[in-house]
Amino acid sequence: MEAVFLIIALALVLMVFAPVAPSDRARTPLRLRLARQLHLWDRYVYHDPQIWYPRD
16 A cells, blocks of 8 residues: 555656646746645545446
């Protein structure tokens, strides 16, 4: 289970530092990008029935 959390944390860190906007636009603050990514992960984990009720 710890390995899963480690992989998720690594993915979050890599996504935060990935360039997501053209260079002429202002950068989104790191705190806001983290909040958005955590919200996406939360929606994926808690609202995907395949995670909680996988079919064999």
